[in-house]
Amino acid sequence: MIQFSAAAKRYPGGQEALRGVSCEIAAGEMVAVTGHSGAGKSTLLKLAAGIERASGGTVVVQGQNLGALGETALAVLRRRIGFVFQDHKLLFDRNAYDNVALPLRVGGFGRDEIGRRVRAALDKVGLLAREKAMPVALSGGEQQRLCIARAIVNRPAILIADEPTGHLDAEYARAILDLFQSFHRVGVTVMLSTHDESVLERLGCRRIALAAGTLAP
Amino acid sequence: MSWLRLHGHALGEALRRMSAQPVASAFSVLVLAIAIALPVLAAVVLQSAGAIASSLETDPHVNVYLALDASDEDAKRVGDALRASPDASSVQFVPRAKALEELKASTHLADVIDSLQGNPLPDAYIVRVHSEDPGRVAAAREAWAKLPKVDQVAADFEWARRLGNWIRFGRRLLTAIALALGVSVAFIAGHLIRLQALAHREEIEVSQLIGATASDVRRPFLYHGLLQGALAGAVAVGLGVLAAAWLGAELRALTPEYASELKIVSLDLTWNLAVVGLAAALGLAGAWWAVARELRQFSPGR
Numbered sequence: 141m142i143q144f145s146a147a148a149k150r151y152p153g154g155q156e157a158l159r160g161v162s163c164e165i166a167a168g169e170m171v172a173v174t175g176h177s178g179a180g181k182s183t184l185l186k187l188a189a190g191i192e193r194a195s196g197g198t199v200v201v202q203g204q205n206l207g208a209l210g211e212t213a214l215a216v217l218r219r220r221i222g223f224v225f226q227d228h229k230l231l232f233d234r235n236a237y238d239n240v241a242l243p244l245r246v247g248g249f250g251r252d253e254i255g256r257r258v259r260a261a262l263d264k265v266g267l268l269a270r271e272k273a274m275p276v277a278l279s280g281g282e283q284q285r286l287c288i289a290r291a292i293v294n295r296p297a298i299l300i301a302d303e304p305t306g307h308l309d310a311e312y313a314r315a316i317l318d319l320f321q322s323f324h325r326v327g328v329t330v331m332l333s334t335h336d337e338s339v340l341e342r343l344g345c346r347r348i349a350l351a352a353g354t355l356a357p
Numbered sequence: 358m359s360w361l362r363l364h365g366h367a368l369g370e371a372l373r374r375m376s377a378q379p380v381a382s383a384f385s386v387l388v389l390a391i392a393i394a395l396p397v398l399a400a401v402v403l404q405s406a407g408a409i410a411s412s413l414e415t416d417p418h419v420n421v422y423l424a425l426d427a428s429d430e431d432a433k434r435v436g437d438a439l440r441a442s443p444d445a446s447s448v449q450f451v452p453r454a455k456a457l458e459e460l461k462a463s464t465h466l467a468d469v470i471d472s473l474q475g476n477p478l479p480d481a482y483i484v485r486v487h488s489e490d491p492g493r494v495a496a497a498r499e500a501w502a503k504l505p506k507v508d509q510v511a512a513d514f515e516w517a518r519r520l521g522n523w524i525r526f527g528r529r530l531l532t533a534i535a536l537a538l539g540v541s542v543a544f545i546a547g548h549l550i551r552l553q554a555l556a557h558r559e560e561i562e563v564s565q566l567i568g569a570t571a572s573d574v575r576r577p578f579l580y581h582g583l584l585q586g587a588l589a590g591a592v593a594v595g596l597g598v599l600a601a602a603w604l605g606a607e608l609r610a611l612t613p614e615y616a617s618e619l620k621i622v623s624l625d626l627t628w629n630l631a632v633v634g635l636a637a638a639l640g641l642a643g644a645w646w647a648v649a650r651e652l653r654q655f656s657p658g659r
Contacts, residue, residue, distance in 0.1 A: 191566060212570045212572075215565065215568050215570040215571075215573075216568060216570065217568075218566070218567060218568035219568030223566070223567070225566070229562075230563075231559060231563055232559075233560075242563065242564065242567060243567045243568060245366055246564060246567065246569045246573055247359075247568075248359040248360070248363045248366070249359075249362075250362060290567070
């Protein structure tokens with residue numbers, strides 16, 4: 141489903157986030173990317189989601205070499221991947237419903253279809269009753285769930301989450317992890333990053349351990 | 358269907374953004390409209406001046422006056438010589454008796470003329486010339502003045518031609534001003550859209566992150582620019598019509614005798630539509646320029 145071959149990323153300014161990482165994530169698999177902060181976890185996830193381009197090596201997602209795709213094709217590919225951002229990236233000028241509807245509007249869906257899918261996604265994360273709420277009125281855990289709802293509203297085959305439990309207390313974190321496991325159970329390929337040992341124990345899935353931009357031995 | 362929907366979304370979004378800030382939108386349109394109205398007004402003035410000029414006799418012609426003692430034979434010889442000249446396109450004879458009658462009829466000098474012992478007016482020829490070139494006309498005048506029994510050769514059309522030259526100069530000046538203002542309209546429109554783009558910076562970034570293409574992001578801004586430009590063009594045309602009516606009333610009050618000649622000529626429908634269309638196109642171009650700058654900064658791909 142996702143293959144990295146000697147994938148490298150050097151950001152403008154010279155910072156080398158990844159140095160030749162090769163690994164593979166199978167369809168329907170759930171993996172946790174681990175490592176200290178600065179190990180390159182976020183960069184690896186962004187390469188898989190087509191949010192960043194590799195500066196060396198190749199990244200192949202669903203059979204497509206992302207390096208060979210043009211800007212437009214890459215943007216269209218991003219629609220098929222749900223991404224839960226570490227900083228949520230919610231739009232604070234519109235309510236929960238409109239935040240979740242954004243990917244569908246980009247995709248050119250009709251109003252009825254948007255309504256059905258948005259409510260289904262909000263229902264899945266337990267925010268159906270709060271569709272009119274503005275993001276500022278939501279707690280940290282609710283904002284995280286709203287971000288997940290937006291990531292799954294296009295029914296992606298791949299769901300990628302960057303530190304989804306980072307700022308949450310244990311109880312909230314457990315609920316979020318249960319949510320990801322439920323997506324995994326219905327066949328979604330899930331890739332998430334964490335530096336929290338308790339999260340890894342709970343998930344009990346395969347780990348991709350990074351250290352200083354390379355695979356840890 | 359999905360394509361139509363994308364454009365529907367974009368148009369709706371543009372209208373929503375405009376109506377969300379009605380005062381700011383109105384001012385934007387007004388600023389653009391005034392910039393567009395200036396060349397429109399200048400065009401109205403020039404068109405009116407052009408209408409006046411075309412009612413004047415600008416046909417290049419030369420009057421050839423014969424000496425008072427010229428006989429009919431002499432007059433005929435001069436006429437033949439003029440007709441044979443390569444510079445003359447047509448030659449019209451005005452006998453002295455007819456000239457005197459016309460003078461009597463068109464002025465209040467009948468008593469004075471009757472008291473004269475003879476006819477003080479000479480025979481004359483009105484010669485239309487092929488070329489307006491001052492050098493050619495001067496050369497022809499010189500040659501014809503040397504014909505026997507020719508007293509004077511006068512070219513009265515030149516002042517009218519000079520007016521025509523000024524109007525042509527005015528047209529060129531107008532074109533230059535219109536071009537400069539057109540470019541500035543595109544930049545002003547672009548700047549106004551850029552403010553919008555900055556206000557929607559986060560939305561642009563998030564949209565691109567979740568899979569919006571550059572054209573997806575651009576579309577609502579382009580509609581916004583197009584609508585803003587078209588509205589401004591329409592308001593400018595309205596301002597032009599109002600100003601023309603206002604100035605026209607004053608002009609009529611000033612010159613009652615020439616009311617039929619001196620009047621403001623408004624632009625016709627085709628021109629007005631062209632102004633609106635051009636303004637819309639400039640708004641579109643400005644929006645494209647503005648959003649292209651934002652897109653480069655936000656592009657997550659590089």
